[in-house]
Amino acid sequence: MSVHSGEGICPYCGVGCRVWVEADDNRLIRVNGVADAPANRGRLCPKGGHLWRVIDTPDRLTQPQLRRPGTSEFHPASWETALDTVAGALRAVVEHYGPESVAFYGSGQLDTEAVYLAGKLFKGCLGTNNTDSNSRLCMASAVAGYVTSLGSDGPPTCYDDIDHATCILVLGANMADAHPVIWDRVRAAKKARPQLSILVVDPRRTKTAEGADLHVPLLPGSDLAFLNGVARLLLDRGAIDRAFVERHTTGFEEFARFLEGIDPEACARECGVEPGLLHQAASAIGSASAFLSFYSMGANQSTVGVWKNNSIINLHLLTGQIGRPGAGPFSLTGQPNAMGGREAGMLCHALPGYRTVADPGHRAEVERYWGLPEGSICPTPGLSAVEIFRALETGKLKAIWIAATNPAVSLPDLHQARRALERAELVIVQDPYHPTETSRYAHILLPAAQFSEKEGTSTNSERMVSFSEQIVVPPGVARPDWEILAEVGRRLELPGFEFATTAQVWDEFRGITAGRPCDMSGITAGRLRRERHLQWPCPSETHPGSPRLYSDRHFPTPDGRARFLPRPHMPPREQPDREFSLLLTTGRISSQWHTRTRTGKVKQLVRAEPEPFLEIHPDDAQTRGIEENDVVSVTSRRGCLKVRARVTDRIAPGVTFLAMHWGDLFDNETAVNYLTISALDPISLEPEFKCCAVAVERWEPPSEELTIPWPARRPVWSRALATARRSPEP
Numbered sequence: 154m155s156v157h158s159g160e161g162i163c164p165y166c167g168v169g170c171r172v173w174v175e176a177d178d179n180r181l182i183r184v185n186g187v188a189d190a191p192a193n194r195g196r197l198c199p200k201g202g203h204l205w206r207v208i209d210t211p212d213r214l215t216q217p218q219l220r221r222p223g224t225s226e227f228h229p230a231s232w233e234t235a236l237d238t239v240a241g242a243l244r245a246v247v248e249h250y251g252p253e254s255v256a257f258y259g260s261g262q263l264d265t266e267a268v269y270l271a272g273k274l275f276k277g278c279l280g281t282n283n284t285d286s287n288s289r290l291c292m293a294s295a296v297a298g299y300v301t302s303l304g305s306d307g308p309p310t311c312y313d314d315i316d317h318a319t320c321i322l323v324l325g326a327n328m329a330d331a332h333p334v335i336w337d338r339v340r341a342a343k344k345a346r347p348q349l350s351i352l353v354v355d356p357r358r359t360k361t362a363e364g365a366d367l368h369v370p371l372l373p374g375s376d377l378a379f380l381n382g383v384a385r386l387l388l389d390r391g392a393i394d395r396a397f398v399e400r401h402t403t404g405f406e407e408f409a410r411f412l413e414g415i416d417p418e419a420c421a422r423e424c425g426v427e428p429g430l431l432h433q434a435a436s437a438i439g440s441a442s443a444f445l446s447f448y449s450m451g452a453n454q455s456t457v458g459v460w461k462n463n464s465i466i467n468l469h470l471l472t473g474q475i476g477r478p479g480a481g482p483f484s485l486t487g488q489p490n491a492m493g494g495r496e497a498g499m500l501c502h503a504l505p506g507y508r509t510v511a512d513p514g515h516r517a518e519v520e521r522y523w524g525l526p527e528g529s530i531c532p533t534p535g536l537s538a539v540e541i542f543r544a545l546e547t548g549k550l551k552a553i554w555i556a557a558t559n560p561a562v563s564l565p566d567l568h569q570a571r572r573a574l575e576r577a578e579l580v581i582v583q584d585p586y587h588p589t590e591t592s593r594y595a596h597i598l599l600p601a602a603q604f605s606e607k608e609g610t611s612t613n614s615e616r617m618v619s620f621s622e623q624i625v626v627p628p629g630v631a632r633p634d635w636e637i638l639a640e641v642g643r644r645l646e647l648p649g650f651e652f653a654t655t656a657q658v659w660d661e662f663r664g665i666t667a668g669r670p671c672d673m674s675g676i677t678a679g680r681l682r683r684e685r686h687l688q689w690p691c692p693s694e695t696h697p698g699s700p701r702l703y704s705d706r707h708f709p710t711p712d713g714r715a716r717f718l719p720r721p722h723m724p725p726r727e728q729p730d731r732e733f734s735l736l737l738t739t740g741r742i743s744s745q746w747h748t749r750t751r752t753g754k755v756k757q758l759v760r761a762e763p764e765p766f767l768e769i770h771p772d773d774a775q776t777r778g779i780e781e782n783d784v785v786s787v788t789s790r791r792g793c794l795k796v797r798a799r800v801t802d803r804i805a806p807g808v809t810f811l812a813m814h815w816g817d818l819f820d821n822e823t824a825v826n827y828l829t830i831s832a833l834d835p836i837s838l839e840p841e842f843k844c845c846a847v848a849v850e851r852w853e854p855p856s857e858e859l860t861i862p863w864p865a866r867r868p869v870w871s872r873a874l875a876t877a878r879r880s881p882e883p
């Protein structure tokens with residue numbers, strides 16, 4: 154028996170809980186919270202606690218696999234063969250169709266080392282900015298909100314602010330289910346200081362809303378009306394920090410004029426709530442000595458997602474509530490390393506160190522750092538997530554490399570996304586598991602080592618950069634994501650992929666952040682391995698790290714001032730009508746993680762909520778003859794699915810809710826994204842997952858089996874495949 158143990162960061166949510174992992178004979182046997190960890194102080198939620206059960210499962214992908222053209226059969230291949238095939242196929246596609254014909258679609262679940270190398274490979278060396286991430290479905294609106302209002306991305310706050318705040322606004326976030334360990338800290342603060350006021354703005358009476366002093370159950374998509382109404386009331390009450398506004402902001406006069414045209418009564422009508430709720434919210438915010446706001450997908454996943462972010466920040470600027478303990482706009486990050494992805498430039502407009510491809514100075518700096526000729530990096534942003542899948546369907550894009558995300562469940566308007574995957578000439582999927590809904594479309598499957606099987610670095614919601622140790626050996630020949638990317642770079646004979654260790658990749662990356670707002674240059678690989686975690690900015694090796702940004706009230710805009718941005722209310726893209734008379738909103742439940750490739754295998758978690766359900770208000774159920782547990786069909790302009798009804802007054806009349814977790818690998822065609830709309834925020838290009846119009850009816854006949862047709866065409870890279878096959882198999 155060989156018991157060994159080590160520490161890592163939970164690979165689920167952006168809270169970033171530090172876990173202590175124990176293994177016996179290379180199998181995980183226990184996961185506990187680390188007592189002195191700054192984020193979780195020993196706590197874990199049930200997903201984290203059951204983590205050890207999801208690593209060693211029968212569906213682990215242990216060997217690279219290649220698909221026989223025109224069939225659904227995969228056969229195992231050696232790494233040599235698989236990597237030669239990937240390199241040969243990418244080279245063939247780029248030579249035949251040009252660099253814009255390939256894309257990398259990654260995720261906030263890749264470690265920073267992998268994201269950094271993906272960017273270097275595609276943006277630096279292959280010459281295409283088509284690298285995007287599922288963060289486009291998630292944090293893109295928050296990124297653009299911070300950049301436009303404050304001058305740079307990066308939450309200015311930290312978790313300890315909870316202990317200093319006197320008023321906490323939670324808008325479009327269900328913290329009790331989605332960021333449970335942080336919600337525990339909010340609850341503990343409330344218990345210690347009952348005068349702390351908690352406001353929750355959410356169309357549903359969630360567990361989070363139940364813990365609030367004030368719940369505003371606004372209609373999906375009406376947040377701008379709410380936020381502008383509250384801002385107007387703050388102005389009327391004189392609850393404004395004039396000195397802060399004068400010294401540290403621009404655009405106040407224009408914003409005040411805009412607010413003069415705002416009628417709080419009309420705003421309340423737009424939100425479908427009593428005007429008194431807006432007055433109560435303004436009173437709580439206006440009288441707070443430290444005002445902290447948390448927001449997440451209810452703000453971001455909207456065609457006005459960036460504007461919602463700007464309008465939340467407007468409230469903080471009006472009241473001077475930023476850059477000091479207990480105050481600030483705190484966008485909650487979804488995934489364990491979505492922050493790292495932002496820092497390393499995964500999004501299609503970005504470069505490492507919060508740089509952009511559009512900025513000639515930024516391009517030149519990165520080209521120099523990478524030792525590439527001037528002009529190597531393309532000056533125009535690449536395709537974003539939804540655009541990638543649109544371009545795959547039209548044939549503009551030919552090849553896609555997908556890592557650490559399951560787009561065949563998580564993209565909006567899923568029938569479109571699946572048509573795109575079917576049409577693609579080359580699909581490479583890099584995942585620890587097979588099959589997944591996405592891996593079934595792959596031509597080449599690359600087995601990824603996952604949590605506890607590799608070392609790596611990630612950044613959580615509060616800018617805390619943390620190191621995770623390798624504790625066990627990956628199954629079969631699975632390898633860390635960064636190693637796979639580096640191997641392909643070397644096979645393509647590209648410069649700059651000669652790394653022997655994870656630490657070398659990290660040290661190269663941190664160097665490129667020097668002098669940038671997310672300066673991590675003082676966070677060396679050695680320091681991270683000794684000190685375990687450090688908060689950026691951390692510009693030197695003796696710097697202790699920074700819990701907060703903007704403590705000096707200086708913002709990274711050209712004039713050093715934060716900007717007021719007047720943002721009028723705009724309705725969601727799709728409105729209910731006679732045919733599709735209800736609004737559908739979507740989100741999470743506490744026991745499951747995204748598309749269930751891991752949490753769906755833990756019976757203790759599955760038991761909590763074994764199957765998908767539609768939340769519908771009793772009035773809407775009654776008019777449709779629907780009773781609790783009836784199977785209902787939910788239909789939008791894009792698709793239809795059948796689930797059981799949960800009749801509840803936790804949701805407003807006219808609104809329905811489905812969780813995003815169920816797909817159709819283990820489940821029966823119940824992916825919510827068959828229904829959702831792919832309308833995008835024009836600035837952040839984030840889709841409107843939180844609002845579309847649906848019809849709901851009672852349903853009886855049995856459901857049909859799902860079949861996915863396999864592509865039959867001969868792809869342009871099939872020669873590469875044929876050559877590669879001749880090399881010996883394992």
Ligand SMILES: Nc1nc2c(c(=O)[nH]1)N[C@H]1C(S)=C(S)[C@@H](COP(=O)(O)OP(=O)(O)OC[C@H]3O[C@@H](n4cnc5c(=O)[nH]c(N)nc54)[C@H](O)[C@@H]3O)O[C@H]1N2
Pocket residue numbers: 166167291324325326327328330331332354355356357359372373374375376448449450451452486487488738739740741742743744745746747843
């Ligand atoms: N258990 C669990 N936790 C998770 C995840 C998971 O899959 N499972 N995923 C992680 C990830 S990647 C993310 S991004 C986060 C997301 O974390 P959250 O954003 O908190 O989660 P959601 O449930 O998507 O949405 C939050 C709330 O927004 C509300 N909402 C819908 N429309 C609107 C609207 O127009 N306005 C307002 N104000 N509210 C609205 C919904 O009713 C819902 O309660 O969770 C992370 N944590």
Ligand SMILES: Nc1nc2c(c(=O)[nH]1)N[C@H]1C(S)=C(S)[C@@H](COP(=O)(O)OP(=O)(O)OC[C@H]3O[C@@H](n4cnc5c(=O)[nH]c(N)nc54)[C@H](O)[C@@H]3O)O[C@H]1N2
Pocket residue numbers: 164260262263287288290291292450454487488556557558559560562563564565583584585586589601602603604634739740741746747748749750751813825826829842
């Ligand atoms: N309707 C609706 N749709 C949504 C949302 C919503 O609120 N409503 N939310 C959106 C948001 S915010 C998000 S973040 C997305 C999430 O959507 P996805 O990213 O598609 O969901 P996951 O199930 O987390 O997929 C992660 C994949 O990575 C694999 N994986 C795990 N660890 C590793 C690793 O170390 N390396 C590699 N290579 N692979 C690994 C897992 O097995 C899994 O297949 O969904 C989006 N879709």
Ligand code: SF4
Pocket residue numbers: 163164165166167168169170193196197198199200201202332333334335
């Ligand atoms: S709160 Fe998030 S990071 Fe912490 S254990 Fe739960 S899922 Fe993991």
Ligand SMILES: [Mo]
Pocket residue numbers: 290291292487488
């Ligand atoms: Mo997310």
